[in-house]
Amino acid sequence: MSVAQDRKFLDRFDLTIGLFVGAGAAAAVLALAAGGRGESERGISEAEYRLQVAKRIAPAAHVAIAGRDNSALSIIPTSGAKQVPTVVATPKTGTEVYQQVCVACHGQGIGGAPRVGDGAAWGPRVAKGKDTLYAHAIEGFKGDAGVMPPKGGRTDLADELIRAAVDHIIETSR
């Protein structure tokens, strides 16, 4: 390339690099300004903002462990105008408890849970007595096959409903 072409090339190159630098600097300044404006528009302190973030990224589910206090895991309805109505109705009978809660594991035998209708699996358990089954269902149980969480994870349900669900399972599995 001649000297004139070199000059022309470098001028174009300078212009392009300048475009990138200018665009980058302007974008950075505008992004900082936009970010700052957003914080002031939120109208909350940094601590409150961090608290909201912590709530947003909190685990969606917790595990109830047998033998421990799981009362904090019971379902508490949230207040506020934007509250979404719950889709699943609260069960009223033992059959409904089974259909909404127990079937998750006992329907297909997930996690070592004895399948409903499997008389051979339920026989030895029923032989221990209903009170034992009630206690295991309500308080939770850790056996050789797997772990039964207290009330199947629905610690908000009344003990009577859980007993009714156990009765339903026993009747169905005879």
Next chain:
Amino acid sequence: MLFLSIIGLLVLLALWTLAWRRRPFLAFGVFLGAAVVGVLAAVLRPQGLDHVPLWLPPLPFAVVALSLFYFGALAWLWGKKERS
């Protein structure tokens, strides 16, 4: 924070003045790039990070790659013309 911003702005202005004296095309490019981004920001009105277009994050890489390709092709073509 305001003090730091002012200092940063002054430093940028000093650098731009230096560029304007020694490499006017570079300084003009900086001005043009800043102006283009300013106009785009005013027109597009960025509202937040909720709706970032998919093409936006890789755009800088694509622009740089295309520019390098353009200058490579330009140098090759002009060099070829000179040789012939």
